[in-house]
Amino acid sequence: MQLPARFNTLAPSVREALTGDLVEVRGLSRRALVTDRSMLSNDVILILDGWAFSYIAFASGARQITAIHLPGDLLFPRAAGSGDSEYGTCAVSNLLIGTLPDALVGAGTALENIVQDARVQNAAILEAWLANMGRRDAYARTAHLLCEMHTRAILAGLTANATFQMPLFQEDLGDILGLTPVHINRMMRRLREGQVAKVGFGRVDILNLENLMAIGSFDDHYLHPAGGQERGCCQTNGAAASRCV
Amino acid sequence: MQLPARFNTLAPSVREALTGDLVEVRGLSRRALVTDRSMLSNDVILILDGWAFSYIAFASGARQITAIHLPGDLLFPRAAGSGDSEYGTCAVSNLLIGTLPDALVGAGTALENIVQDARVQNAAILEAWLANMGRRDAYARTAHLLCEMHTRAILAGLTANATFQMPLFQEDLGDILGLTPVHINRMMRRLREGQVAKVGFGRVDILNLENLMAIGSFDDHYLHPAGGQERGCCQTNGAAASRCV
DNA sequence: CGTCGTCTTGACCAGAATCAACTCGAGTGG
DNA sequence: CCACTCGAGTTGATTCTGGTCAAGACGACG
Known part of the structure; x- marks a missing residue:
């Protein structure tokens, strides 16, 4: 096994x-x-x-x-x-x-x-x-999902570079992101035309990861165990959320 | 205590x-x-x-x-x-x-x-x-949230009828439902004018629970432990999801 | 009495849905 | 071998839900 x-x-x-x-x-x-x-x-x-x-x-x-x-x-x-x-x-x-x-x-x-x-x-x-x-709007949402799947594919050992298999239909992606398949298609086109990522044929090619992460304002910390090495790290949080004081 | x-x-x-x-x-x-x-x-x-x-x-x-x-x-x-x-x-x-x-x-x-x-x-x-x-669209979403809060208020012993305290601002509700406060306001008006529910002053009055549940297609099973009495009940699921065969 | 925060409303705009058509490749069967 | 179908992807035209902007109402509070 x-x-x-x-x-x-x-x-x-x-x-x-x-x-x-x-x-x-x-x-x-x-x-x-x-x-x-x-x-x-x-x-x-x-x-x-x-x-x-x-x-x-x-x-x-x-x-x-x-x-x-x-x-x-x-x-x-x-x-x-x-x-x-x-x-x-x-x-x-x-x-x-x-x-x-x-x-x-x-x-x-x-x-x-x-x-x-x-x-x-x-x-x-x-x-x-x-x-x-x-x-997030549809474009950022799509980018964020691609970033997440990329990071998770790496963590799962499925890839080491910016290309990986993702055997989901555009309809599935819509059902993940709360969008229609047509609109997923348009977002994919936009990513493609912007030289950011190519998605199709069950495969994702990330052409410009930095850009993709910026579009989706992606921050991978939620995909890693708390605080990196140390479990449950502490940091006093002075700033906090502006609206909760 | x-x-x-x-x-x-x-x-x-x-x-x-x-x-x-x-x-x-x-x-x-x-x-x-x-x-x-x-x-x-x-x-x-x-x-x-x-x-x-x-x-x-x-x-x-x-x-x-x-x-x-x-x-x-x-x-x-x-x-x-x-x-x-x-x-x-x-x-x-x-x-x-x-x-x-x-x-x-x-x-x-x-x-x-x-x-x-x-x-x-x-x-x-x-x-x-x-x-x-x-x-779900904004109207159904709002109704669903009110149903959930109502059920949970009952389960928490905060009310026994169709009225309960909900000390959230419309801005908060927007941040729950992914809507703007303005639009939350419109949905509340619509619920009010339809004699379905009155929300305001930190209080919720449900005027027509049946209607509210229908609008939000609310089904409370997810708020109760699995399967009612028995834990982890089984039911063969012939129908399944249409798109997953 | 004036200010501030929340709620309320209207006018307008834009992002996403909807509708409908077309492309393209993979199978399938005559 | 080719016509046919079918499923997925692609695109444009149009509609409409919800966002944005801006102003006013109203109560709490100093």
């Missing part, structure tokens, strides 16, 4: 625990649902290879993608939803996943920290997405 | 653990920052009385509120942020909070389940907000 590159820095004992605790490793094909089987428990799903995304689908037909999962990411499935909204997770590309049973992941286990960190990380990304949607 | 109504159903032993573990109970005044002191650890903050919200503030001056905290809610502070975004939590009204030390909240403690549930709940709300912003 080859673990995702994300885990390369872990202590061998933890890597072994992770590998050993995996049950029900299985492959899924493009666009298959991953959350139909593991739903009856608090088991955690580990992405071993490929991409997936989680979404909320409304009865109206609208869909909001709430998370993208890359190799090494952990996924905490939710009950299938009720009323006019359905929760789900589905494979973007061909996908290899494993299940970590509830019991092996909770209090006092070797994996506790990993799982906890993943929860915190997932929440941080969700907050960043919320801020992205609420407070 | 009077615990929020949310905890009334807990076993007495857990209530005692909760009360006993609280350190540094303190009061804050309107609009004071709560995250400046507890930031140096993974301590958890419990809202004892009053409202608070967490936000991300951009260098540009824009702000996105990422969570509203009511009495009984738990809050997991994040480092103060860097680059062009600042994270923070501030008191909406006068606020009483307590701190639960990291060590008393982790693996094997009496509070483990409570804390875990709170994390899951916080994530569920965040996802609902994301979907709200991404896939």
